[in-house]
Amino acid sequence: MATYSRLPGSVALITLHNPPVNALSAAVRQGIVDAVQRALKDPKVTSVVICGQNGKFCGGADIREFAGPMLGPPLVPMIHAIEAVDKPVAAAIEGVALGGGLELALACHYRIAHSKAVLGLPEVTLGLLPGAGGSQRLPRLIGLTAALDLITTGRHVSAAEALKLGVLDQVTDSNAVDLAVEFVRSVAGQPLDSRRLSTLPCPCPPDVDSLLDKVMSKVRQRSRGALAPVACVRALRAAASLPYAQGMEKERELMATLFNSGQARALQYAFFSQRVVGKWSLPSGARWDNSTARIISKAAVIGLGTMGRGIVVALALTGISVVAVETQEKQLAEASRVVPAMLQREAGRRRLATPPGVISFSSNLQDVSEVELVIEAVFEDMSLKLQVFKHLSSVCRPGTLLCSNTSGLDIDQLAAVTQSPGLVVGMHFFAPAHVMKLLEVVYGPRSSPEAVATAMQLGKRMGKVGVAVGNCPGFVGNRMLKPYLEQANFLLEEGATPRQVDEALEEFGFPMGVFRMSDLSGLDVGWRIRKEAGLTGPGVESTRTRQGRRYSPLPDQMCEAGRLGQKTGKGWYQYDGPGGRVARSDPWVHIFLETYRAEHGLVARSITLEEILERCLYALINEGFNILQDAVAAGPEDIDAIYVFGYGWPRHRGGPMFHADQVGLGRILQRLNQHSHPDVPHLKPSTLLRRLVAAGSPPVQKWREFINKERVHSQL
Numbered sequence: 001m002a003t004y005s006r007l008p009g010s011v012a013l014i015t016l017h018n019p020p021v022n023a024l025s026a027a028v029r030q031g032i033v034d035a036v037q038r039a040l041k042d043p044k045v046t047s048v049v050i051c052g053q054n055g056k057f058c059g060g061a062d063i064r065e066f067a068g069p070m071l072g073p074p075l076v077p078m079i080h081a082i083e084a085v086d087k088p089v090a091a092a093i094e095g096v097a098l099g100g101g102l103e104l105a106l107a108c109h110y111r112i113a114h115s116k117a118v119l120g121l122p123e124v125t126l127g128l129l130p131g132a133g134g135s136q137r138l139p140r141l142i143g144l145t146a147a148l149d150l151i152t153t154g155r156h157v158s159a160a161e162a163l164k165l166g167v168l169d170q171v172t173d174s175n176a177v178d179l180a181v182e183f184v185r186s187v188a189g190q191p192l193d194s195r196r197l198s199t200l201p202c203p204c205p206p207d208v209d210s211l212l213d214k215v216m217s218k219v220r221q222r223s224r225g226a227l228a229p230v231a232c233v234r235a236l237r238a239a240a241s242l243p244y245a246q247g248m249e250k251e252r253e254l255m256a257t258l259f260n261s262g263q264a265r266a267l268q269y270a271f272f273s274q275r276v277v278g279k280w281s282l283p284s285g286a287r288w289d290n291s292t293a294r295i296i297s298k299a300a301v302i303g304l305g306t307m308g309r310g311i312v313v314a315l316a317l318t319g320i321s322v323v324a325v326e327t328q329e330k331q332l333a334e335a336s337r338v339v340p341a342m343l344q345r346e347a348g349r350r351r352l353a354t355p356p357g358v359i360s361f362s363s364n365l366q367d368v369s370e371v372e373l374v375i376e377a378v379f380e381d382m383s384l385k386l387q388v389f390k391h392l393s394s395v396c397r398p399g400t401l402l403c404s405n406t407s408g409l410d411i412d413q414l415a416a417v418t419q420s421p422g423l424v425v426g427m428h429f430f431a432p433a434h435v436m437k438l439l440e441v442v443y444g445p446r447s448s449p450e451a452v453a454t455a456m457q458l459g460k461r462m463g464k465v466g467v468a469v470g471n472c473p474g475f476v477g478n479r480m481l482k483p484y485l486e487q488a489n490f491l492l493e494e495g496a497t498p499r500q501v502d503e504a505l506e507e508f509g510f511p512m513g514v515f516r517m518s519d520l521s522g523l524d525v526g527w528r529i530r531k532e533a534g535l536t537g538p539g540v541e542s543t544r545t546r547q548g549r550r551y552s553p554l555p556d557q558m559c560e561a562g563r564l565g566q567k568t569g570k571g572w573y574q575y576d577g578p579g580g581r582v583a584r585s586d587p588w589v590h591i592f593l594e595t596y597r598a599e600h601g602l603v604a605r606s607i608t609l610e611e612i613l614e615r616c617l618y619a620l621i622n623e624g625f626n627i628l629q630d631a632v633a634a635g636p637e638d639i640d641a642i643y644v645f646g647y648g649w650p651r652h653r654g655g656p657m658f659h660a661d662q663v664g665l666g667r668i669l670q671r672l673n674q675h676s677h678p679d680v681p682h683l684k685p686s687t688l689l690r691r692l693v694a695a696g697s698p699p700v701q702k703w704r705e706f707i708n709k710e711r712v713h714s715q716l
């Protein structure tokens, strides 16, 4: 709702009430409409201030209402009516003015903000455009070029930047509402025509068409099939070339198309998933709201390879003092040189001051004795990690949290060699660790709620999206990746080329197909893991069935031929030289595949784009159902957040489990049955998928509840 009060000196104060962010729900819109009418009718009122309760102006339209029928007064006429008021109206912005919240402020004649306020039109990140006049008013206020930047990226800006851009009239370090009240009193009775943004022309550069074309092509390239950024540019083209009323018509048309698109639903689901995963729960009943996190101020990182360096930077950026340990002298010397530069660059990128002197380098494990938390990031080798954990357990003071950055090894085994297994968790970062948003927090059967809560909270401080996951080989992300990679290799055996597979996946929206990704990360990573698992190596027979399952030796043979990817200048593609980045098809690979097929009596067939997507993605999705069934992830949102934030799954497709819901569970089941083969267990449809289909395919938002019920009745 919104409340109305009349302050001394003829100022009406309208306050939005809808915790936590005063989103413009039907009740709030009704409250505003009523309050504005009252202010208009009251002859004693000469000016109006609109503000939000609890130091937050407004977080925009109420996203929760988008799924249902539209109730209450619509936003666009409400906003237009505010602009038309003949008494000065000021927005007093504290906290946030985002989306519809900023559009409301743009309809006001003046905007006054607290210096800590954040403003923006982030609709594009929800698959929409600023559809309450924002796409037409903002460019008229700050010019086309700046509006294109804000609207197509959805980025939030500080009050200082908003003032510089001309979005705000004044910024204060003290109470923004008091200042706004004082301000509107001082301008009461003055003409308002020039303050009504809808009446102004849109300031454009002389080469407006070429600017719009350039931005459109950049946006298309960056958005990988997302519709909203393209629609934003179209709306801004309308603002630049049409009178306001026609521009609004275009905005309405574009918004209607976006609003009903699957992409908007996917992006809004992704918004809520990100929040759902913060409210973690463990099978033991421990949860985010009944477990206490420790506040960490001193930490250590063991191992300064690529991952360790990134983790040091991520920790240092939060102001935590870090002891960075590396026992190999050469690696330590290099890290001591490179890490401070990385820290400075990243701080610059985030517009933060570089935290001074928070990192100390050491070659001695004894130096971690005083820290509160250690993150081990040594080479992915169990015997080495066990040694490190044993050692840490003896040198660290009692109560120190011991975390491993392993990407899939057994956390429980590591915990078992320490004196306090309850204080051991996995903190699985993604490369580059100071940039990538995802953090898998892996709990073993003995990890204490306090250890999980602390790792989750530390992740939040580092700006990560932390997802609590159970302990199993590969955890969630890498466990699902395995059947996906496996299918990609099988497709090569059957007649596809690396480029064909990659193009299908890139067209779906992944930034990189599976083979280009494998070249980038190095083919030897998986090779080493397969050797450790006894799947390849000396003495292992070169067959296409190993350990009772279909197996493709293709990647092993590539490694044996020295083709490790970009680092050797040759992998599934060829590059200009070692470290080269531009992938070109390599005739060698085609001959290699032909020879391989001939040796194994395989006849290449033509493979459709549809089959590539079904085989790779449905295998991955099926493993997601197995993970839910095994309670390794608490819900589909957890899996989807992991894939969106860590594995390049296109955000506008919500995540693999959301995608399964969109495709239809019945269809996924039917296609898995079709592709399924007795020696490819990953394609055998999961019990959970079957049960969901049998239950009438409830929507993804209901799966968590369904799984819990099935578990109670021991059906899973």
Ligand SMILES: CCC[C@H](O)CC(=O)SCCNC(=O)CCNC(=O)[C@H](O)C(C)(C)COP(=O)([O-])OP(=O)([O-])OC[C@H]1O[C@@H](n2cnc3c(N)ncnc32)[C@H](O)[C@@H]1OP(=O)([O-])[O-]
Binding pocket: 020, 021, 023, 059, 060, 061, 062, 063, 064, 075, 096, 098, 099, 100, 101, 103, 122, 123, 126, 128, 129, 130, 131, 132, 134, 272, 275, 276
């Ligand atoms: C015609 C329409 C045109 C218009 O142009 C369209 C729009 O305005 S589109 C909208 C454009 N606006 C945006 O895109 C802004 C979206 N919001 C944000 O970016 C952040 O929430 C914000 C920065 C505001 C606060 O960050 P923070 O302090 O880290 O806090 P937090 O993030 O954890 O959220 C706390 C709780 O608030 C909830 N909630 C939040 N916003 C909304 C909402 N609009 N609605 C409903 N709920 C919302 C959120 O789910 C969470 O709920 P819960 O049950 O506690 O989990």
